[in-house]
Amino acid sequence: MKELVVISGKGGTGKTSLVGSFAALAGSAVLADCDVDASDLPIILDPQVRERSDFLQGHHARVSADTCVGCGVCQSVCRFDAIRGDGPANTFSKRTFRVDPLACEGCGACQQVCPRNAIALEPVLAGQWFISATRFGFMVHARLGPGGQNSGKLVSQVRRKAHDLARTQSAGFLLVDGSPGIGCPVIASVAGADLVLMVTEPTPSGAHDLQRVVALVRHFKVPAMVCVNRWDLNPAQAAHIEAIAFEAGIVAAGRVRVDDVFDRAQRQKLTVVEMASTDVGRDIRRVWINIRARLDGLAQEKPS
Amino acid sequence: MRIAVASGKGGAGKTTIATSLAVIAAERGLTTTFLDCDVEEPNGHLFLHPALCQKQVVNVPVPQLDEKTCRDHGVCGRCGQACHFSAIVCLGDVVVVNPDLCHGCGACILACPANALKEVPHRTGVVESGQAGALRFAQGLLDVGQAMASPVIRRVKEWGAQEVPAGLTIVDAPPGTACPTVEAVRGSDFVLLVVEATPFGLHDAALAADTLEALGVRAAAVLNRVDRFVEAGRGITEFGGAILRGTMPVLARIPADRQVAEAYARGQMPIGVVPRFRQAMERLLTRLLEVARREAA
């Protein structure tokens, strides 16, 4: 089983549409949607959920309004500005203290110092993750609740489950729709992959993001390729991006042109390559062939 | 007045719209500040070309162990029990700190009975600030390999809050619904949600709308890259439930426009080269300020 993680600096570069298309082309794949903030792969793959699990992550502090004496010590140690002095009154105090769950990081400092033991740390339902059947194989995906913390952990969870499934299914490929950005979720989706594909656009932000992603991939020593999507918006910039990538040892996997078939496919809940024969479909097939060749090459290099 | 510009997913046009609104507001004589809080991928500078004259390193206070004092206390292990993020771990008689995981919460310091831990700064990123024409400008940059965006975002907001209390502040928030988005939006008077009018875009915007609702901030949407399909009213109902539930007014519908995409790809601000886009942004700013002022009052 070979694991390909598809990432982009910023989102909206067509990453998910490409992953969907690769799934259609791969023949035997397990999919992992690690873009847990904006999980879009399910929109085009019409998953039938087989298994559903809660994702508990971290804690939120809660003040018991009956016990709090309003001393404010908790507030003085909280470094995340999560404690307010506007809770309801009780027999000890005209005002009690209260935790803002969306600001609380669940560190427990307040609980340590509360002289009345009025603070409890409660586990947080941060999201859910699912194992589903799709027309191209199994998919592991997730949904992070509003303001969910530590989506990196959820990403790791999704990826781990997908690994297990790919192994038990003897799938040829594990295709991961990675998280955007360079922070904790993308770190969790990239580390240890066989190959990373960066999908970018021929814009100044595309070039800029690419440099940051290059640094990330280097940091984790993962082999990588780059694909410029919508390259014909600015051919010179596309070439420039490929040149930056090449210097960093990142080979071009091919280019994909601008076409509203991306949007039309989304609306019909299909992947781009399932649409009637298009130039874009051919672009994507070429990219996939190059990726597969690179994965085969890497497998041979690797001492087994 | 602080207005955050947010989006459910990247690539919705958030930066284009945020920078356009800021520039137009400054042209109208408003004291305007642009804060790029999209610290993983700050892109505003590519279009605003600020002169960045100040640089502030953002540090998280991370515990450092005085091994001798700790051993004298028999390596009691309380710091490890106190840490909810596995950033300080006690195993037998060793204590190991992993600064990359540390949130800088100070819980371990409070827990240590021996004063064996003291806090030292650990760099997570940098805030750069200066002036972009008439705009006050600041951006945060998270260091590569660092996981914690929130401290950097907090510092950008702090920079924005100093000196000029009056006027308009535009915050370019990270896309999505997770903690960095929440941190960037927190404390704003109003949020403009940029919605890409595609099935993916509408779906993600619906999730972002839920997050904003949970945060209790007032928000309005702008539909971007509207094509004939969306104009006909289809798509929104199917993919963008929250927006149509009526909880969020739609301030403008910006048509899909290849000239705008090409200007952006060249690194130009579309308001400078596509007159119809400038008009749309002029109208959007007027409506946005109207609605935001009304909601804030």
Ligand code: SF4
């Ligand atoms: S420390 Fe405890 S008693 Fe004091 S204000 Fe906080 S919750 Fe209330």
Ligand code: SF4
């Ligand atoms: S758990 Fe930590 S972040 Fe949450 S309220 Fe208590 S001190 Fe603040």
Ligand code: SF4
């Ligand atoms: S400061 Fe907080 S997160 Fe960092 S090691 Fe101490 S307890 Fe853990």
Ligand code: SF4
């Ligand atoms: S709490 Fe203090 S004394 Fe105890 S193990 Fe940690 S550093 Fe050492």
